[in-house]
Amino acid sequence: MAKRGAPQRAKSNPIDKGKALEYWKRNIRLILTLLVIWALVSYVAGIILAPVLNNIRLGSLPLGFWFAQQGSMIVFVILIFVYCWRMDKLDKEFDVDE
Amino acid sequence: MSSVELWTYIVVGITFALYIYIGYANRVRDTKGFYVAGQGVPAVANGAATAADWMSAASFISMAGLISFMGFNGTIYLMGWTGGYVLLALLLAPYLRKFGKYTVPDFVGDRYYSQLVRVLAAIATVVISLTYVAGQMRGVGIVFSRFLGVGITTGVVIGMLIVGFFAILGGMKGITWTQVAQYSVLIVAYLIPAFAIGAVLTGNPIPQISFTFSDIIPRLNDLQVTLGFQEYTQPFVGKGMLDVFCVTLALMAGTAGLPHVITRFYTVPNVRAARYSAGWALLFIALLYTTAPAIAAFARYNLINTLDTATVANVEPGDKQDIYILNDANGQEVTWATSWQKTGLLAFVDKNNDGKIAFLPGDAFNGTNFKEPKADTANEAYFDRDIIVLANPEIAKLAPFIIALVAAGGLAAALSTASGLLLAMSSAVSHDIYYRVINPGASEDNRLMAGRIAIGVALIFAGYFGINPPGFVGQVVALAFGLAASSTFPLILLGIFDKRTNSAGATAGIIVGLLFTLLYIVNTNFLKNPPWIAGISGEGIGAIGMVLNLVVTYVVSRITAAPPQDIQDMVESVRVPRGAADAVTAH
Numbered sequence: 001m002a003k004r005g006a007p008q009r010a011k012s013n014p015i016d017k018g019k020a021l022e023y024w025k026r027n028i029r030l031i032l033t034l035l036v037i038w039a040l041v042s043y044v045a046g047i048i049l050a051p052v053l054n055n056i057r058l059g060s061l062p063l064g065f066w067f068a069q070q071g072s073m074i075v076f077v078i079l080i081f082v083y084c085w086r087m088d089k090l091d092k093e094f095d096v097d098e
Numbered sequence: 099m100s101s102v103e104l105w106t107y108i109v110v111g112i113t114f115a116l117y118i119y120i121g122y123a124n125r126v127r128d129t130k131g132f133y134v135a136g137q138g139v140p141a142v143a144n145g146a147a148t149a150a151d152w153m154s155a156a157s158f159i160s161m162a163g164l165i166s167f168m169g170f171n172g173t174i175y176l177m178g179w180t181g182g183y184v185l186l187a188l189l190l191a192p193y194l195r196k197f198g199k200y201t202v203p204d205f206v207g208d209r210y211y212s213q214l215v216r217v218l219a220a221i222a223t224v225v226i227s228l229t230y231v232a233g234q235m236r237g238v239g240i241v242f243s244r245f246l247g248v249g250i251t252t253g254v255v256i257g258m259l260i261v262g263f264f265a266i267l268g269g270m271k272g273i274t275w276t277q278v279a280q281y282s283v284l285i286v287a288y289l290i291p292a293f294a295i296g297a298v299l300t301g302n303p304i305p306q307i308s309f310t311f312s313d314i315i316p317r318l319n320d321l322q323v324t325l326g327f328q329e330y331t332q333p334f335v336g337k338g339m340l341d342v343f344c345v346t347l348a349l350m351a352g353t354a355g356l357p358h359v360i361t362r363f364y365t366v367p368n369v370r371a372a373r374y375s376a377g378w379a380l381l382f383i384a385l386l387y388t389t390a391p392a393i394a395a396f397a398r399y400n401l402i403n404t405l406d407t408a409t410v411a412n413v414e415p416g417d418k419q420d421i422y423i424l425n426d427a428n429g430q431e432v433t434w435a436t437s438w439q440k441t442g443l444l445a446f447v448d449k450n451n452d453g454k455i456a457f458l459p460g461d462a463f464n465g466t467n468f469k470e471p472k473a474d475t476a477n478e479a480y481f482d483r484d485i486i487v488l489a490n491p492e493i494a495k496l497a498p499f500i501i502a503l504v505a506a507g508g509l510a511a512a513l514s515t516a517s518g519l520l521l522a523m524s525s526a527v528s529h530d531i532y533y534r535v536i537n538p539g540a541s542e543d544n545r546l547m548a549g550r551i552a553i554g555v556a557l558i559f560a561g562y563f564g565i566n567p568p569g570f571v572g573q574v575v576a577l578a579f580g581l582a583a584s585s586t587f588p589l590i591l592l593g594i595f596d597k598r599t600n601s602a603g604a605t606a607g608i609i610v611g612l613l614f615t616l617l618y619i620v621n622t623n624f625l626k627n628p629p630w631i632a633g634i635s636g637e638g639i640g641a642i643g644m645v646l647n648l649v650v651t652y653v654v655s656r657i658t659a660a661p662p663q664d665i666q667d668m669v670e671s672v673r674v675p676r677g678a679a680d681a682v683t684a685h
C-alpha cells in the first residue's frame with residue numbers, strides 16, 4: 001500500500017494490451033470461482049437445501065439453519081480476504097501493483 | 099434521577115464530546131477533503147467507518163428483535179445485509195477507486211457520456227438517502243426519549259446539532275474519523291450484553307460458540323413446540339422459499355448499489371486498499387451480525403421462560419393499558435416487565451384469569467390498542483420487536499452502566515449512518531448537479547461552500563422527517579433497496595465488466611428495471627394488492643428488477659452502436675490497478 005505522502009509512480013497505464021487482457025481474464029476466473037462459493041453457502045446451503053440439511057447437525061444446530069444464520073457470513077468474510085490475497089499476487093505477477 | 103439515567107447522561111455526554119472533538123480536529127479546507135477525505139484513509143479505518151456507516155439504528159436496535167420473532171427466516175437480513183459486501187469487494191469497489199472521482203453519478207455520468215444519466219443517478223442518490231436518514235433521526239429521538247426522559251423533538255434537535263457540527267465542518271474527513279469512533283462505541287455496546295447473557299444462560303460468553311454448541315436452541319425448539327409454535331429453526335414459516343431467496347438477493351444487490359456505501363471506497367489511497375477495506379468492513383459488520391442471531395435466540399428463550407414461571411401479583415389500571423406487576427418463582431418483582439409496559443412496548447392481559455401470562459401464537463390485542471384484547475386467540479402478551487435489544491441488559495440483570503452503554507451504542511449507530519447519508523445527498527446536489535451540470539466554472543471555495551450549505555439543508559429535511567415521520571417509512575425502505583438493486587448496481591456492474599454497454603442500453607435498462615420495480619412495490623406495499631408474481635413480496639422484487647435491467651441493457655447495447663473509443667479506453671484503464679493516485683491528480 002502506498003504510504004501517504006510517498007512519491008507516486010507517474011506512469012498511468014503501464015501495461016500493454018495483450019498483458020492487460022490476460023490479467024483481466026485471470027481476474028474474472030478468480031471472481032467467478034469465489035462467487036460460486038458465495039452462492040453455494042448462501043442460496044444453496046442456506047435457503048434451497050436448508051430443509052434437507054436441517055436433518056444433519058453441527059454442534060447442536062441443524063446444519064441448514066447454521067449456514068443461514070452463521071456459516072454463510074463467516075465464509076463471506078473469508079472470501080473477500082482470499083480475493084485480496086490472490087489479487088495481491090496477481091498484481092505483482094503482472095507488475096500492476098502500487 | 100435514577101442511576102440508569104445518571105449513567106446514561108455521563109456515557110452519552112462523553113461520547114458526544116468525543117465526536118465533536120474529532121470533527122473539529124479533522125475540519126477541511128478543500129473539496130477533495132470534503133467529498134473523499136483527501137483519499138488518505140487507511141484500509142482498516144475505512145473498514146470501521148464503512149461498518150458504522152452501514153449499520154444503522156435498525157441494525158443495532160431492531161434487527162435482533164425481528165430475527166427473534168422470525169426464527170429461521172431472519173436470515174433474509176443476516177445474509178442479505180452482509181453478502182452484498184462480497185459483490186462490492188469483487189465487482190465494484192476496486193474499479194470505482196481506480197476511476198477515482200468523487201461520487202456514483204460521477205462514474206455513471208462519465209461512463210455513459212450522458213448528463214441525463216448523471217442527473218438521474220444524482221436524483222436516485224438523494225431519494226434513497228433521504229428515505230434512510232429519516233429513520234436514523236427518528237432512532238435518535240427514540241433513544242433520547244426512552245433512556246433520558248427527553249422529548250423526541252428535543253432529542254432529534256440535539257442529534258441534528260451534533261451531526262451538523264462535524265459534517266459541515268469536516269465533510270467526509272470529519273465524518274470518517276467520527277465513524278471510526280462510533281463503530282468502537284456501538285460494537286462494544288452490542289457485544290458486552292451479549293457476552294453477559296450468553297454466560298448466564300449457557301456458561302459460555304462467546305455468543306457465536308454458545309449459540310452453535312450449547313443446548314439452548316434444542317431447548318428453545320422444544321419450548322416452541324410445547325406452546326404451539328413451529329420449531330425456531332424451521333425454515334420458511336410464513337414466508338415461502340422463493341420469497342426468502344428473492345428478498346435476500348434484492349438486499350444483497352441493493353447493499354452493493356447504495357450510494358453512501360460505495361462513496362466510502364473513494365476515500366482510500368489505492369485499489370489494493372479498496373479491496374482490503376471491503377474485507378475489514380465485512381469483518382467488523384459480521385462481528386455484530388453473527389452475534390445478533392444469538393441474542394435473538396437467547397432473548398426469546400429468556401422471555402418465554404420468564405413468563406412461564408411468573409405469576410401476576412397485581413394489576414394497576416391505566417389509560418392506554420393495564421400495568422401487570424409480575425413476580426418470578428422466588429416472589430421477586432420482574433421489574434423490567436413493569437418498566438417496559440410503561441413505555442407501551444410491552445403489554446399483557448390475563449384473558450383466562452389464571453394468574454399467569456401465556457405467550458402463545460397469534461396476536462394478543464387488536465394491533466397496538468391494548469384496551470382491546472383479541473377474543474379469538476389465547477395469547478396474552480404483546481412485544482414490540484425493539485425490546486429484544488433495548489431491554490435485554492435489564493432482563494439479564496446487568497449493571498446500570500451497561501444499560502447506559504446500550505443507549506450510547508444506539509445513538510452511535512444512528513448518528514454515524516445519518517452523517518454518511520447526509521454527505522451522499524450533499525455531494526449529489528452540490529458536486530453532481532451544481533458543479534458538473536449547472537456551473538462547471540465554479541471556484542474551489544464556491545464549491546466547498548455549496549457542499550456545506552447542501553449538508554445543512556439536507557439536515558433540516560432529515561430533522562423534519564425525524565420529528566414528523568411519514569407513515570410509510572417501512573414501505574419506503576423496501577423501495578430504497580429495490581431502487582438500488584434495479585438501477586445503480588446493474589448500471590455500475592455492466593459499466594465495468596461489459597465494454598460494449600452503451601448509453602442507449604443503460605438508459606433502456608434503467609427505465610425498464612426502475613419502472614417494473616416501482617410499479618410492483620406500489621401495487622403490493624402501498625395499494626396492498628396481492629403480488630403479481632406468485633409469492634414474491636415488494637421487498638424481494640428488486641431481484642427481478644435487477645435481472646430485467648441486466649437483460650435489457652445487454653440486448654439494447656448489442657443492437658445499437660458501440661460506445662466511443664475514449665470510453666472503451668476508460669473501461670480498460672479502470673480494470674488495471676496501477677495509477678489510481680495519478681487519476682486523482684489529473685482530476
